[in-house]
Amino acid sequence: MVSSHWETPSEESQRPRRYYKLTGEGVQAARLELAQRSLDSATGCPGTGRPATGNAR
Numbered sequence: 360m361v362s363s364h365w366e367t368p369s370e371e372s373q374r375p376r377r378y379y380k381l382t383g384e385g386v387q388a389a390r391l392e393l394a395q396r397s398l399d400s401a402t403g404c405p406g407t408g409r410p411a412t413g414n415a416r
Contacts, residue, residue, distance in 0.1 A: 360385035 366376040381389060 360388060 360382055361379055362382055363377055363379045366378060368375055
């Protein structure tokens with residue numbers, strides 16, 4: 360669902376970066392999840408959200 364690759368720094372002082380990209384399957388899954396969330400909020404279905412984790416505010 361996600362692919363990734365390392366970026367090669369163009370200058371010695373830069374740190375390498377990791378880039379992530381959704382695959383076609385990941386895009387489809389994300390769209391379906393967003394559509395379901397949109398439908399749930401439009402119909403007022405309570406309790407369909409997920410609890411926040413970490414430092415989410």
